[in-house]
Amino acid sequence: MFALRERWIALFVLPLWLLWTVAAAGKEATAPSISQMNHRTWAVTSGAPADIWDMKQDDMGFMWLATGSGLFRFDGVQFEHYTPAQGEAFSSSDMTALSIVSNDELWVGTSDGVISHLKSGHITNYPVSKINREGPVFCFATTPDGTLWVAAGHELLRYGTNGFTRVGSDWNYPPDMQSVWMVVDRQGTLWLATDKELLFLRKGAHRFEHTGIPTGMYAVLAISPDGALWLSDGLHGTRALPGLSADHIPSQLLQPLPPTNFVQAKRLAFDRDGSLWGTLWPGDGIEGVFRIENPSRVADGQSLRPPQVTDSYSTAQGLTSIVAVPILVDHEGDVWIGTNFGLNSFHANSFTVVSPNPTSSPATTWLSPDDAGRVFLMQDGCLYQVSHAIPSQLTCQLPVHAYDLISAGDRVITQMAAVLYQWNSQTRVVPLQPLATESVRHVTAVAKDVHGDLWFGLDGGLFKLVEQGWQHADISTAMSDIQPNAIAFDGHNRAWLGYANGQVVSWDGNTSTTYAARDGLDVGDIEAISAQGASVLVGGDAGVARWKGGRFQSIQISRMNVLGAVTGMAQTPSGDLWLNTSVGVVRIAASEADRAFEEPNYTPGYKLYGGDDGVPGIALRQPLASTITTDADGRLWFATNQGVCWILPSSVHFNDVAPRVSIESVLAEGQAFAITSHLVLPPHTTTISLQYAAASFRSPQNVKFRYKLSGIDSTWQDAGAHRQAIYANLGPGDYEFQVIAANSDGTWSEHPASLTFRIKRTFYQTRCFQILSILAAILCVIGLVIFQYRKMVATVRDRLEVRHAERERIARELHDTLLQGIQGLILCFQAVAERMSGGDPLRAQIDQALDRADSVLVDGRDRVRDLRASDHATQDLTVAFATLGEGFSAEQPPKFRLVSTGERQEIDPTIREEIYLIGREALLNAFHHAKATEIGVEIVYDIKQLRLCVRDNGIGIDPTVLEAGRKPGHWGLVGMRERANCIGGQFKIWAKPGAGTEIELVVPAGIAYVRSRKRRWTWLKQMLSLGR
Secondary structure: OOOOOOOOOOOOOOOEOOOOOOHHHHOOOOOOOHHHOEEEEEEHHHOOOOOEEEEEEOOOOOEEEEEOOEEEEEOOOOEEEOOOOOOOOOOOOOEEEEEEEEOOEEEEEEOOOOEEEEEOOEEEEEOHHHHOOOOOEEEEEEOOOOOEEEEEOOEEEEEEOOEEEEOOHHHOOOOOOOEEEEEEOOOOOEEEEEOOEEEEEOOOOOOOEEEEEEOOOOOEEEEOOOOOEEEEEOOOEEEEEOOOEOOEOOHHHHOOOOOOOOOOEEEEEEOOOOOEEEEEOOEOOEOOEEEEOOHHHHOOOOOOOHHHOOOEEOOOOOOOOOOEEEEEEOOOOOEEEEEOOEEEEEEOOOOEEEOOOOOOOHHHEEEEEEOOOOEEEEEOOEEEEEEOOEEEEEEOOOOOOOEEEEEEOOEEEEEEOOEEEEEEOOOEEEEOOOOOOOOOOOOOEEEEOOOOOEEEEEOOEEEEEEOOEEEEOOOOOOOOOOOOOEEEEOOOOOEEEEOOOOOEEEEOOOOEEEEOHHHOOOOOOEEEEEEEOOEEEEEEOOEEEEEEOOEEEEEEOOOOOOOOOOOEEEEOOOOOEEEEEOOEEEEEOHHHHHHHHHOOOOOOOOEEEOHHHOOOOOEOOOOOOOOEEEOOOOOEEEEEOOEEEEEOHHHOOOOOOOOOEEEEEEEEOOEEEOOOOOEEEOOOOOOEEEEEEEOOOOOHHHOEEEEEEOOOOOOOEEEEOOOEEEEOOOOOEEEEEEEEEEOOOOOEOOOOEEEEEEEOOOHHHOHHHHHHHHHHHHHHHHHHHHHHHHHHHHHHHHHHHHHHHHHHHHHHHHHHHHHHHHHHHHHHHHHHHHHOOOOOHHHHHHHHHHHHHHHHHHHHHHHHHHHOOOOHHHOOHHHHHHHHHHHHHHHOOOEEEEEEEOOOOOEOHHHHHHHHHHHHHHHHHHHHHOOOOEEEEEEEEOOOEEEEEEEEOOOOOOHHHHHHOOOOOOOHHHHHHHHHHHOOOEEEEEEEOOOEEEEEEEEEHHHHEOHHHHHOOHHHHHHHHHHO
16 A cells, blocks of 8 residues: 555645636635734733723834823833832823823823823823813824813813913803814814814914814714824714815715714724724624724715624634723834723734635645646645635545645645545546555655656655556665655756755756765755756755755855754745745845855845744644745745745835834943933942833834944944843943844844943042052062162172172281291291301202292282282272373383273272272283283263273284183183172173274172262151151
């Protein structure tokens, strides 16, 4: 037997031939009734206020509700009860009328006749005793000159520069009439319905005029889109007043109306399409809300009778209560009805659900098109052909529990359990032949090629249904025996096969090609394939792809989170891409789709359609073909898990009303702050929370926000549907917060809502403190450097003092021991020598030895003298070097010159001795080795340093000696450098063969000078002395 798995989630969508016509082909689908519209409710049990008596919408798009429990504001998501400022209050919470002047100014009337003026957050109440007699406020009206008129109790009031005044005989207003309702027409005429007669006041006039048209109590007025005035009262019910204007009162309106049952409305309003809406007084079996689609057909001046009301809506259909009063048509065209038990909204769905049998569940409807552009539906065993969206029954002979539908040429195929059934007008319903083997039972996909042959995805691969049975397709690839999930044929009769491993195979009957992620196909497991001419679209469980230029281009779910389980794809003639997905129907504009396919990192804009748009469910999973098909009229038909629906893309309403954003509240460190133009937040504020809102009632859950904070965000931050922005770790300074919103169709706000605020600085955050801190840090660094420098100077001085002390100790020891001992030995040998004869040969040797001993003794004394501080070290350096130079120049031919500049300073004795020894060594080398004609010494007493320079114009120094730092066997240069390092000085040598030599020693002033160290604490000593 031919067996298929029994499921209710499969759908055949195959463009096949069907050769019959139907009589209903010329019928057109009628406009939807109220029950076919999208109806949303907010009941008292879900947070809506009760007893809604009036509704108005402000320029920001927010809806204000005058209710029995106070004033409320609604943004489509939440109801906010208005709380007056501290110390202020409305005189009553039972509010009956409302008028909005601007976003921060409105008027409220109460049931006891009190009028309250709310402006910039402050309330002014006008008590009954001053302006009105007992009775409720019925309505407000504003004439073009800005005058506010109020129908309250038994009075007509006018608000001007002197406040409220009663309108009386000076305005030609009859004292015996009670004003009930007012409306201002396009010409600026104020129409006033009283309990007796309809009056009017021309624009700029000061006298009411009579029409002679009788009116009754509880009358209401409305102006139609064509400018006609409509009236409803307890006298003659609802009726148009055709031809009535301030300049013309038709005579037929003055004729008495015949007694009849009439429809009386509590309120009247016209929607964008010109349909008349009314909320009903109970009676004649009609209650709740009624709608007249084409009111001009009953605008004859006669009373509207109950049989003429064919479209009504009450609690049986879902209205929150039969006590419905106010009607509001908002900026987006939605119609709102307030009742005593909540709020209702109505708008025409973009999608139309088709369920041929009203008593059956829409979820049991199955869909299939044919090549002629006709659509066939099956529901509960009955087959219907759809023409112009109107289904006509063809037969009810199919199994009641059959599911899936295939239109194939002149027959229709369906299945139940494991059996396929076919129907045509000749053979009626017969079962199809079974499959040849039990291995091919499970059908996953079906398609029709350009020749009209059916191809099935079965266990074992791809099969063709032929007259003789089932024919296996040899695809000549590794996928030949694998069952495809999707099948489609393009305009060249090339088969495109999709598989659960995410691959697609194209097969022309002979050769095949396999495509995978390497070829740009990256959409997960293949769900469906749609081929329209040369265009091929592939839907997967993680995205959608198109075939272009010999490879696939994919848009993954990671870029668009609405692309889960794409089981239906279609492209309209304009290029728009429609997708049936796991979250609803997605439409991507042609330009956006092209860019998203071409640019892998681009996220396109899109429109998501769901329950608010009339889509009954989400896309079917595991379909046998694409779950979107097109009929001859251009409608797109969608198969969902809750039934079948269609949309006409060319007539799709685009919501171009951009939501306006309002910044609602500011919390800083958990504390609320009033929103002002110059908001200042206290110091130490680091965390701030900003609450914002935007009213877009058509699909409030799909309103998206973006915001940014200057100084923090460089680009707009996508907030999604979140209505709060939180910033942490803020510092002091000036900020500007901006936020914009987009409605469900992606229309963004033209101008952002903005809030500027400042976070005050603490003292330690001020610029002055920062400068002082920087200066303090600099001083600390300087102090640390000075401390380290002084420490170094003290270390050098201590080391030198220890060194000199040790040298003096060694000198004493040498003098008292070795030199004295040698002196004694010399005297002993001298005595021996004197006792020897002059001719004794040993005498001459002893005398010679004594001479050498004297020389050693003299040399030892010189060394002891060097170890002790010399007399030169105690002298001024200038004097010491002058004496030394003059002594050397007396023995050698070079000319000696000494120069001293700067104010002479007292030099530390220890440092002075080291400087002298370095300079003496340099002069000694210059006089003995330089072969110079001029030798000079320069001493510079600078405020920062002491500089000693010894120059000559001699033969210079061999570069190899300079590089090595000394001459082999000589230690003069090494000794000078070691002495300089020991006192913290810098020792430098410049020399060039034949050009002379310059030796420079630089010692910091803090090390060299005694006075500079003393001066540092002079100011402190002076202060201490003054303190005493």
